[in-house]
Amino acid sequence: MSSVKLYKSIDSTSANCAGAIGELAGAINDAYAGEGVEIFIKDEATRKDVYAWAKKTRHKIVVDESVGDKLRLVVEKVA
Amino acid sequence: MLVAGGGIGGTIVANRIAQKLSDEMARGEVKVTVLDRSQKHYYQPGFMLVSMGEMHPKDTFAEERELLDRRVGLITGDKGTITKLNPADKAVVTADGSTHNYDYLVLATGSHIQVDEIPGFKEGAQTFFSLDGAQKMWDSVRGFQGGNIVVDVAMLPHKCPVAPLEITLMLDDYFKRKGIRDKVNLHYCYPVPGVFGIPNVNKMMTGVFDQRGINVHSQFTLAGVDPSGKKITSKEGESLNYDLLIAVPPHKGAQVLGDSGIGDRRNWVPTDKYSLQMKGHDDVYVMGDTTDIPISKAGSTADYESYVVANNVSVDAAGGGSKRDYTGSVFCYIATGLDQATYIKFDYTHPPNPPTPSQIHWWGKLAYNRLYWSIHARTII
Numbered sequence A: 001m002s003s004v005k006l007y008k009s010i011d012s013t014s015a016n017c018a019g020a021i022g023e024l025a026g027a028i029n030d031a032y033a034g035e036g037v038e039i040f041i042k043d044e045a046t047r048k049d050v051y052a053w054a055k056k057t058r059h060k061i062v063v064d065e066s067v068g069d070k071l072r073l074v075v076e077k078v079a
Numbered sequence B: 001m002l003v004a005g006g007g008i009g010g011t012i013v014a015n016r017i018a019q020k021l022s023d024e025m026a027r028g029e030v031k032v033t034v035l036d037r038s039q040k041h042y043y044q045p046g047f048m049l050v051s052m053g054e055m056h057p058k059d060t061f062a063e064e065r066e067l068l069d070r071r072v073g074l075i076t077g078d079k080g081t082i083t084k085l086n087p088a089d090k091a092v093v094t095a096d097g098s099t100h101n102y103d104y105l106v107l108a109t110g111s112h113i114q115v116d117e118i119p120g121f122k123e124g125a126q127t128f129f130s131l132d133g134a135q136k137m138w139d140s141v142r143g144f145q146g147g148n149i150v151v152d153v154a155m156l157p158h159k160c161p162v163a164p165l166e167i168t169l170m171l172d173d174y175f176k177r178k179g180i181r182d183k184v185n186l187h188y189c190y191p192v193p194g195v196f197g198i199p200n201v202n203k204m205m206t207g208v209f210d211q212r213g214i215n216v217h218s219q220f221t222l223a224g225v226d227p228s229g230k231k232i233t234s235k236e237g238e239s240l241n242y243d244l245l246i247a248v249p250p251h252k253g254a255q256v257l258g259d260s261g262i263g264d265r266r267n268w269v270p271t272d273k274y275s276l277q278m279k280g281h282d283d284v285y286v287m288g289d290t291t292d293i294p295i296s297k298a299g300s301t302a303d304y305e306s307y308v309v310a311n312n313v314s315v316d317a318a319g320g321g322s323k324r325d326y327t328g329s330v331f332c333y334i335a336t337g338l339d340q341a342t343y344i345k346f347d348y349t350h351p352p353n354p355p356t357p358s359q360i361h362w363w364g365k366l367a368y369n370r371l372y373w374s375i376h377a378r379t380i381i
């Protein structure tokens, strides 16, 4: 369990134009350092995309788990 | 019933409610009123066509009163400008100091461009996301003789997510027809990897961009615009010179939502993705660009949502019938030039599968725009 305070939760389990990364990037932009953004996704390819994006932008993935048929990731904003 | 905002969503939903509750309205049991700061109704999809000289600016707006069903009330100006929303007291305050009480509220105050959020943006970038900006952009495009055109998306989400793809491909076609495409370098900067967020649409459009010789820079998150040096820089550390910068500014929900303590830090209102009710307030429905649902902020979304909101609020108010869920339907044409287009149609369970671009879809796009005033806004269908 991570104790990071959640700024926002995003349900990205269906097609959306900004894509999971677009929604995540937008929310992380508005989060304060140390806050987290939770995102629910459906597939492994998107999970890999989130990891690649987090690495590039130097934010931290603090939760990565399966919840039913969804994947739940929490990304913590690093300054 | 109050409808906050008489744009695409607010107008269509008010008209549909009037059709559903015509008997109750005739008996004086239900009253529907739209509040908007402006008497004019702007059809923003037209702005993009204005920016490419394909539509006259005066065809992008009409009198709101003429679009609304005559049984629906309309209050505009200071009396219609909402300065505070108070869902706990079921009340809305307007700029003239009046308090309007409601039994049911529909929030449709839209999304709004933030040209001051990124340093140098206002001074250095042109944008077709306002009517004024679109007119200026057309002057710049017409006069452009050659050099670097940079199309940049500052931040996601923004309304009409396909618009940056469209404007880039329309510019390509425009300069080709003018015979100077070889003198124009087209660049497309996007804040996430690829050119679009939906994988198969991204794949298709990446192919089209490649064929058309458009340079893609992604992930490119706009950090600042240097108007004197004519240069943009990204948070990823890339910089790019431009002769003409065409950019999509960051967006926010209406300021009044933030001022009323509603919504997230970008004023998007927490909304149930199926019932379209504001989370924690069953008597408030939210539609169009105002919601925080990760779906296209598009006029077509608002139109699809209007069926659900009009139905459910009518059931709430008058009883009878059964409630419906919004299934996530979205339909957007994507212009791929000045005489061809494709489209995406999808919902929560069916991803889009865009057809090969063709002239038929371009005519479909133009026809939708032309018929907006006579058919769609008036909810003839």
Ligand SMILES: Cc1cc2nc3c(=O)[nH]c(=O)nc-3n(C[C@H](O)[C@H](O)[C@H](O)COP(=O)(O)OP(=O)(O)OC[C@H]3O[C@@H](n4cnc5c(N)ncnc54)[C@H](O)[C@@H]3O)c2cc1C
Binding pocket: B004, B005, B006, B007, B008, B009, B010, B035, B036, B037, B038, B041, B042, B043, B044, B045, B046, B047, B048, B080, B081, B082, B083, B108, B109, B110, B111, B128, B129, B130, B159, B160, B163, B254, B256, B287, B288, B289, B290, B297, B298, B299, B300, B301, B302, B331, B332, B333
């Ligand atoms: C360049 C461009 C191209 C587009 N192309 C397309 C397209 O091809 N297809 C498509 O489907 N969509 C397109 N869109 C998106 C579409 O225009 C919007 O998604 C749509 O207008 C959203 O409808 P809405 O009712 O949520 O908000 P709006 O139509 O923006 O209406 C909001 C209303 O609320 C009012 N308001 C705001 N604050 C207050 C207040 N405090 N008090 C009173 N009134 C208030 C405003 O005056 C406005 O009338 C495009 C948008 C742009 C900018």
